[in-house]
Amino acid sequence: MAPHIHRVSVYYEDTDFSGLVYHANYLKYFERAREHLLGREALVRLWRDDGLGFVVYRADIQYREGARFGDELEIRTVASLKSEFRAVFDQSVWRADGKRAMVEAEIHLVCVDKDNKLVRLPSRVIEYARRAAEEA
Amino acid sequence: MAPHIHRVSVYYEDTDFSGLVYHANYLKYFERAREHLLGREALVRLWRDDGLGFVVYRADIQYREGARFGDELEIRTVASLKSEFRAVFDQSVWRADGKRAMVEAEIHLVCVDKDNKLVRLPSRVIEYARRAAEEA
Amino acid sequence: MAPHIHRVSVYYEDTDFSGLVYHANYLKYFERAREHLLGREALVRLWRDDGLGFVVYRADIQYREGARFGDELEIRTVASLKSEFRAVFDQSVWRADGKRAMVEAEIHLVCVDKDNKLVRLPSRVIEYARRAAEEA
């Protein structure tokens, strides 16, 4: 299965005085990509109707090359399932014409209710990740 | 009444590639200062117990000089009352040894309930601002 | 001249615990829109080749209605010229089907060199703003 692609522009707000994107901001890019992959409307309904939300449980990030102001980046995401309670997202940052990933991350997500109790992932997420794994 | 002073350090995260503090971040500094002035625990209780929160209604900001990485800044705040529904905060950014404000702002706050309906300001805020005005 | 339109999605990162977009983040939306209006590549070249950058000199913001997680917003921008040294951007935030602006702002920009000295706005910006004014 081809990775999910989300495009982001690097704006003033994303950089710091070193001239490169501030390291924490890649986590924002990854999160925006996951929102689109999971479906933004579905996430809103899940929260509003069922009181459920996704929470980052673990994030392992490797920084290889810094992005710069004006860059147009691709966030590539492949989802898989660790268990029915944990989804794993392999995510990376690329320039459109890049030969290797600038930043690579493995992000683990769990689902919690309003009392912050762990719950089973929504079935559509489980099915999506299973299908992704089969097609890989 | 002497202005309320809140100190902030300029970190990597605050700057952009121009080398100066990103212009939106001064609104964060002002908001941190107002939280301390209004009392952080009181704000938590107001939200948790009464479902009330402060909302910025208007912000007029003049930028004169940009702060830099490593700067230690003073946020000076004077509160006053526009009406029982609106508090006005005159806020400015200074270097400790500065001769004039680097950034100046007038920030108007209102109080809303969970349905986003306007409510009267909490009495302690009204009293604080009245006392501040008398002593000015 | 029709306003310039830039679309933004409201992500987790944009909201605060009140459930609405954090007030400083609208300044980010406005700045992203201005970058697209002025041309992102032109901004990069201006900085890299001429050492010139745009700086916000003044921002007056009116907050009327808060945007929420999941909202898809339109940032509408109309540019004009105060002088050859100052451009003014009337910017507002709309839901696509909205009847009135949620947030409205007047943002003044100046252009500075690497020593933070004021310089004349680039001619293409002056021409753009003049043309916009004529067609208005």
Next chain:
Amino acid sequence: MAPHIHRVSVYYEDTDFSGLVYHANYLKYFERAREHLLGREALVRLWRDDGLGFVVYRADIQYREGARFGDELEIRTVASLKSEFRAVFDQSVWRADGKRAMVEAEIHLVCVDKDNKLVRLPSRVIEYARRAAEEA
């Protein structure tokens, strides 16, 4: 050697609509703590005089419990040396009266020059980390 302690307040800006601190913001807390540990003035001089800056090379983060608006947190940091080119910071987030870390991270830093070339860590960082290791 006792861990270095840096205190941070959780403000509106740090939270998202889930009511908890947005996951990327812990990286900001960790970075503020490292700036204080390494010495903010020394960092400014290193950049201004020698054109050198620290860059995050790797970050592995475990999220166990989310911090809330109003929390006063301790960021605890222990530094060590992987090589003369890489420093490792074990960092964690605690409530003052907490029994276990809310978030734990291992952050690897390298030092680069203005052309983004890897350089040896400054000697004072190497010495600090060696001394920390001996006293541990």
